[in-house]
Amino acid sequence: xxxxxxxxxxxxxxxxxxxxxxxxxxxxxxxxxxxxxxxxxxxxxxxxxxxxxxxxxxxxxxxxxxxxxxxxxxxxxxxxxxxxxxxxxxxxxxxxxxxxxxxxxxxxxxxxxxxxxxxxxxxxxx
Amino acid sequence: xxxxxxxxxxxxxxxxxxxxxxxxxxxxxxxxxxxxxxxxxxxxxxxxxxxxxxxxxxxxxxxxxxxxxxxxxxxxxxxxxxxxxxxxxxxxxxxxxxxxxxxxxxxxxxxxxxxxxxxxxxxxxxxxxxxxxxxxxxxxxxxxxxxxxxxx
Numbered sequence: 001x002x003x004x005x006x007x008x009x010x011x012x013x014x015x016x017x018x019x020x021x022x023x024x025x026x027x028x029x030x031x032x033x034x035x036x037x038x039x040x041x042x043x044x045x046x047x048x049x050x051x052x053x054x055x056x057x058x059x060x061x062x063x064x065x066x067x068x069x070x071x072x073x074x075x076x077x078x079x080x081x082x083x084x085x086x087x088x089x090x091x092x093x094x095x096x097x098x099x100x101x102x103x104x105x106x107x108x109x110x111x112x113x114x115x116x117x118x119x120x121x122x123x124x125x126x
Numbered sequence: 127x128x129x130x131x132x133x134x135x136x137x138x139x140x141x142x143x144x145x146x147x148x149x150x151x152x153x154x155x156x157x158x159x160x161x162x163x164x165x166x167x168x169x170x171x172x173x174x175x176x177x178x179x180x181x182x183x184x185x186x187x188x189x190x191x192x193x194x195x196x197x198x199x200x201x202x203x204x205x206x207x208x209x210x211x212x213x214x215x216x217x218x219x220x221x222x223x224x225x226x227x228x229x230x231x232x233x234x235x236x237x238x239x240x241x242x243x244x245x246x247x248x249x250x251x252x253x254x255x256x257x258x259x260x261x262x263x264x265x266x267x268x269x270x271x272x273x274x275x276x277x278x
Contacts (some may be wrong), residue, residue: 011127014127014128015127018133033243044273048189054263055145055147055148055149056141056258057141057252057253057255057258057261058141058255058257059140059141059144059145059257060144060145060148070189077163083269085252085262087252088251088252089251089252090252093265093269095168095268096168096269096270097269098269101187118261118264118265120253120258120261120262121251121252121253121262122251125220125250126210126211126220126221126226126243
């Protein structure tokens with residue numbers, strides 16, 4: 001580049017563009033989340049259905065399941081919808097309770113109507 | 127020009143911000159490579175972390191326990207009392223925490239891990255993104271390895 005000033009200007013513009021992209025991504029995620037929540041609030045839960053809001057490594061997942069759904073099915077659904085790695089083994093956590101064994105149903109853990117859960121990989125600590 | 131670390135952190139923080147906003151965790155980006163995060167433990171007390179991501183993802187981030195204002199790090203009064211993952215040395219014991227390596231931090235429990243292999247370490251599991259690491263810490267602070275209290 002013959003003109004160092006021009007190079008600096010282009011770098012600044014690139015930095016600004018990247019910062020703008022980052023901000024836009026955040027806003028997009030927030031907007032998606034708000035729409036998703038609003039839709040689910042509008043949806044009237046049927047008998048024996050449960051609204052799950054799950055914090056995942058790729059952000060929030062919100063979905064409605066039957067209370068008789070197994071934990072394994074919930075994990076499988078979230079892994080697929082959030083495009084998480086199928087090579088990892090995940091566990092669902094509710095407060096102090098790890099929802100295991102995964103063959104048990106949501107209602108067998110006392111979960112009803114609405115619950116906040118976390119999805120984390122097994123063995124990701126010592 | 128943004129570095130690989132800055133771009134990776136910016137991308138991964140999107141998920142973490144979303145979770146933090148939903149769960150009422152505190153989250154503040156201090157600069158492109160550092161952020162401050164706070165969440166409640168099972169006894170409702172708040173714990174905070176100052177996370178330094180320079181060289182990430184080549185090296186794992188450094189998860190420092192800190193105070194609410196991010197003005198001091200690694201004080202006993204800011205560290206949870208626990209076992210295993212919540213190591214009694216006052217560092218998070220996981221391959222995805224830079225402070226767990228003795229070669230980096232004298233408190234690091236592990237001289238047997240190679241920091242460059244952190245993503246391949248079997249103890250890392252699938253915990254290879256910032257949101258995932260934060261979720262794991264939150265789960266541990268609300269699980270049986272947290273002994274409800276602070277080291278000092």
